[in-house]
Amino acid sequence: METIKNLVIGFGKGGKTLAKTLAQRGEAVMVVEQSSQMYGGTCINVGCLPSKNMIINSERHLSFAEGVVHQSALTDRLRNKNYHMLADEPTVEVVDGKARFMGDHQVEIELGNGDHRQVEAERVFIDTGAQPVIPDIPGLTLGERIITSKEALSLPYQPQTMAVLGAGHIGLEFASMYHQYGTDVTVINRHEHILNHYDRDVAEMVEQDLISAGIHFRMNTNLVQVEATADRVTLTFDNGESQTLDALLVASGRRPNIDDLGLENTGIQLTSQGAIQVNERLETTIPNVWAIGDVNGGPQFTYISLDDFRIINNQLFGDQTRSTKDRFAVPATTFLTPPLSSVGLTEQAARAQGYNIKVYQQAAAGIPKAHVTEETRGLYKVIVDQDTQKILGAVIYAAESHEVINIVALAMKTHQPYTVLRDMIYTHPTMAEVFNDLLK
Numbered sequence: 001m002e003t004i005k006n007l008v009i010g011f012g013k014g015g016k017t018l019a020k021t022l023a024q025r026g027e028a029v030m031v032v033e034q035s036s037q038m039y040g041g042t043c044i045n046v047g048c049l050p051s052k053n054m055i056i057n058s059e060r061h062l063s064f065a066e067g068v069v070h071q072s073a074l075t076d077r078l079r080n081k082n083y084h085m086l087a088d089e090p091t092v093e094v095v096d097g098k099a100r101f102m103g104d105h106q107v108e109i110e111l112g113n114g115d116h117r118q119v120e121a122e123r124v125f126i127d128t129g130a131q132p133v134i135p136d137i138p139g140l141t142l143g144e145r146i147i148t149s150k151e152a153l154s155l156p157y158q159p160q161t162m163a164v165l166g167a168g169h170i171g172l173e174f175a176s177m178y179h180q181y182g183t184d185v186t187v188i189n190r191h192e193h194i195l196n197h198y199d200r201d202v203a204e205m206v207e208q209d210l211i212s213a214g215i216h217f218r219m220n221t222n223l224v225q226v227e228a229t230a231d232r233v234t235l236t237f238d239n240g241e242s243q244t245l246d247a248l249l250v251a252s253g254r255r256p257n258i259d260d261l262g263l264e265n266t267g268i269q270l271t272s273q274g275a276i277q278v279n280e281r282l283e284t285t286i287p288n289v290w291a292i293g294d295v296n297g298g299p300q301f302t303y304i305s306l307d308d309f310r311i312i313n314n315q316l317f318g319d320q321t322r323s324t325k326d327r328f329a330v331p332a333t334t335f336l337t338p339p340l341s342s343v344g345l346t347e348q349a350a351r352a353q354g355y356n357i358k359v360y361q362q363a364a365a366g367i368p369k370a371h372v373t374e375e376t377r378g379l380y381k382v383i384v385d386q387d388t389q390k391i392l393g394a395v396i397y398a399a400e401s402h403e404v405i406n407i408v409a410l411a412m413k414t415h416q417p418y419t420v421l422r423d424m425i426y427t428h429p430t431m432a433e434v435f436n437d438l439l440k
């Protein structure tokens with residue numbers, strides 16, 4: 001059996017950043033990635049970056065086929081860059097293969113050519129990501145016409161009609177994107193409304209804008225049966241209705257990727273949700289084995305995987321003060337047109353927690369920049385604690401909100417009073433300057 005100091009399983013955001021950092025310290029690192037099409041992980045290849053590129057190009061009115069060409073060129077370039085970022089380090093070996101635990105620190109790697117390597121590592125970092133949840137519905141089996149977000153980013157044809165199962169991040173982003181490319185989209189949602197974790201006024205505004213744009217919603221509806229032929233898919237719902245379309249996109253969540261990882265050969269425990277159990281320092285139940293990113297059951301965002309790296313790096317080489325407990329004011333964006341971004345508490349949650357709040361709210365149409373870009377839809381809402389003057393949360397549904405929300409998050413994270421945002425000098429014309437008026 002070979003021995004190595006550091007073994008990273010999976011080429012995801014946190015793992016690759018850690019591998020690079022270890023290499024720069026002169027330490028030996030082996031990075032095992034099961035697919036040569038996944039150097040750089042989900043975000044680069046089949047997640048954030050290709051989907052945001054496709055969304056932007058749908059807004060620019062490129063054709064669907066042109067959108068696919070653009071995203072494919074982008075991911076090829078970034079995959080190659082990511083590979084060399086690690087493989088060109090003298091102390092890093094990138095191994096093409098699938099890793100499987102044989103013991104707590106022993107791993108067998110099945111190489112692409114069928115050969116095997118066995119490795120024992122002093123430190124193991126598991127960064128294997130997540131995979132789509134396929135609900136247990138009769139006939140719902142992935143195939144030509146029943147796809148996940150991965151296939152939806154590179155389909156060789158544009159569906160004229162498409163159903164989307166699930167109205168979460170992927171469901172809404174892809175529904176909006178495909179609609180903008182000209183596909184007739186129907187979203188299947190189990191609940192009466194979408195975006196239930198937002199304040200009702202915000203969620204209703206987004207819902208109405210999506211409906212006005214021409215996206216159909218089947219609310220309060222469960223999909224109960226699916227029948228697929230070579231080029232069509234027929235869906236049957238719990239109200240007895242059915243619908244035949246060109247494709248079905250399954251967007252009903254992603255679960256930690258632990259399949260075939262051999263965890264049963266280790267003392268690594270799982271949570272009740274099937275994630276690798278970690279403490280606030282991201283240590284698993286086995287010493288010197290950590291879990292990073294989606295696989296540890298934390299929020300599924302690239303920037304959380306990156307923050308997992310920061311925590312482990314701080315624990316290994318820093319002052320050991322960082323942990324998941326420091327996570328506060330973590331923003332999120334759903335990349336609709338315009339994007340929907342939030343940080344901290346909603347108005348409803350702040351009231352429920354007994355805060356003495358003031359709500360500052362303004363329509364995006366009141367901002368000069370919104371007229372410059374001709375995207376006047378949306379609103380800004382900031383929740384302030386009147387006792388401390390601190391910002392408790394914000395939601396921005398407006399053009400460029402994915403950038404502006406980071407300013408609010410910074411103010412929250414550094415415990416600034418809301419007046420700092422109110423009295424800042426902002427460049428003009430920008431969406432950020434709204435805070436001068438909004439927070440008066």
Ligand SMILES: Cc1cc2nc3c(=O)[nH]c(=O)nc-3n(C[C@H](O)[C@H](O)[C@H](O)COP(=O)(O)OP(=O)(O)OC[C@H]3O[C@@H](n4cnc5c(N)ncnc54)[C@H](O)[C@@H]3O)c2cc1C
Pocket residue numbers: 009010011012013014015032033034035038039040041042043044046047048049051052097098099100127128129130149150170257260261292293294295299300301302303305
């Ligand atoms: C369509 C889509 C859009 C998204 N958009 C955004 C967004 O806009 N912003 C955002 O922050 N997040 C977004 N996300 C979520 C984000 O992509 C993930 O949270 C993030 O990439 C997870 O990173 P990770 O480090 O956990 O692992 P990943 O990047 O998922 O990497 C895991 C790697 O491990 C490999 N692997 C798995 N098992 C093995 C094994 N046994 N042996 C060897 N290799 C293995 C996999 O092939 C993969 O390359 C999106 C996700 C999707 C699917």
Ligand SMILES: NC(=O)c1ccc[n+]([C@@H]2O[C@H](COP(=O)([O-])OP(=O)(O)OC[C@H]3O[C@@H](n4cnc5c(N)ncnc54)[C@H](O)[C@@H]3O)[C@@H](O)[C@H]2O)c1
Pocket residue numbers: 135165166167168169170171173188189190222223251252253254299300301332333334335
């Ligand atoms: N912009 C971003 O940051 C971004 C974009 C895409 C994905 N992501 C990440 O990827 C993860 C996965 O995205 P996702 O959209 O698949 O998950 P999600 O958890 O955001 O949404 C899944 C949705 O599917 C619904 N659902 C589940 N089972 C269903 C069923 N049988 N029928 C109908 N609806 C069903 C759920 O109620 C939920 O609304 C997210 O958690 C998110 O963190 C982030």
